[in-house]
Amino acid sequence: MLAFVARRIALAVLVVVGVIVVTFVVAHVVPGDPAATWAGPHASAAQIAAAQKFLGLDRPLPVQLVSYLGGIVRGNWGISIHTHRPVLSDIMTAAPATLELVISALIIALIIGIPFGLISARRPGRVADQVIRAGSIFGVSMPIFWMALILQLLFSQKLRWLPAAGEYSPALLFSHPLVKRTGFPVVDSVIGGNWPMLGSTVVHLILPAIVVAAYPAGLIARMVRAQVLDTIGEPHILNARALGFREGQIFGRFAMKLAWPPVSAALALVFGYSLVNTFLVEAIFDWPGLGSYAAASIATLDTPAILGVTLFVAIAYVVANLVVDIVQAAIDPRIRLR
């Protein structure tokens, strides 16, 4: 087990180094001149040269790559051209809001995807199966930026059921101020026993979380269906049937158990995809997370910030895959032997 974990971590580190090299290469195919952007629109040639020296752009590329790598490891992810603050601290401020959104979305996706996948697998080819399959393909075909706008129009502007934007209602800041502990508003309001704030944060979370959940829910329903159909003919299922378990238990307990490893691998996958999808959705819901930060950096062509967010999300994705691999190997010894 230890050897498996060590090999997995070593591979992940290699991939992360590769990822850093890729972002570095991307940064250096920029046709624009970062030094000129840094110095501002009315800078003189001398000022631009000074900026170039300050940003280290006058050194040879391999030297720049090494210092870039070293900087990343030491937590120096560059300075945002737009905010003039360190990119890493900007990211750390924004990350909790995004993680809260993505984790809520994945929980919604599991709650929707697993039962529908099981129902679908129960009688393949029948009407319920066709409808659920069409629904799951619909979910993965959804342009979520559009879905965000439409749901916002429908549920907050027309029906007025849910708030349109923000993380909580600003009025509560005076009556029930949120004490920052973890940076996750929902968790912080639970820790602080701040119930009105908790209600507000949860209500504000619903719309964006549903939008981000569309893709994962469709994918998970499809995965569960495919996996359960694969295992439903196996001897241990036959055995469970012979022992007189009800069909619901056979699917939910015995077939689902074997579906978990691929479903959790898919969870790691959609975790990464959903982090990126927040880039499209957060700005619409005025959600103060990584997505809004990324969208603002794109709009202002803030290259260090864009690359910082790219790197952060890619590393989060690699780590999520690593965690799922290790957890799976801990639960299922067959995986370690592969």
Add this chain to the structure above:
Amino acid sequence: MIETPVIAPADAVLPRGVRLRRALRANPLLTVGGLLVVLIILVAIFAPLLAPAAGDAGTATHPLDVLRGPSAVHWFGTDQVGRDILSRVIYGTRVSPVIAVIVLAIACAIGIPLGVAAGFLGGWVDELVMRVTDVFLAFPPLLLALALAAVLPASLTSLTLAIAAVWWPWYVRLLRGQAASVAGRPYIETCRALGISRTRIIFRHILPNSITPLLVQVSLDIGGVILTASALSFLGLGAQDPTPDWGLMVAEGQSYFTPDWWLVTFPGIAILVTAFAFNLLGDGLRDLLDPKRSFLP
């Protein structure tokens, strides 16, 4: 894994037409997807005949017809400079779906040779190609495409290149798996023993064996590329006005969204329907041609 013998289904003796009809009846989603895809292709071909105001797909403006709601004249309403949205949505079938085809052609052109080389030659070639591929697969596709498109000047060419640059690794992986599994079979060993050249083995055995999964993958990916391209255009990283790109139209309509809902709604439905159609088709084809291989995003 144990190879289970393939037992020919009882209807294998029936004429091709009857078999096809049965397969389609058993798989209504494939039929719906196929019909929708044909419809979209027809709309793209006959766009000039179908669009009520072909000029509105380009630089035309109508200052007196700005932001009109859906009516008998403008079924989908007009946008912020008075262009007919129906015409722009119709011409949109010539933007992102065409980009998807180009992206996948580039992805195949890079992915097939690399994948075959890795799977067939093995050894250090395999190691090198697959480690590089792993690094690219460590990015969610939209993420790296976004970073690339953001540093390149915003245009449809940059958008196409940015997406192609992140899409090829999937094809390397697919082709490598196919090539490696075929290369290990006894009849290929026989070919080698008979002194048949590598090139001939690749073109006569490995590539033909990879066509079915490749076809399924391409049809599944078209929807994904259309969604990615629309997302990048929505962020302002792709098509620029007046290109009638659906993602761009949603982005432009956003500031007029309330109360002028039609600017955003109709182009968005076009993206959804197109991606849905290609995904239905791809999913159905996979079921029909390749039932063993389940799931890929």
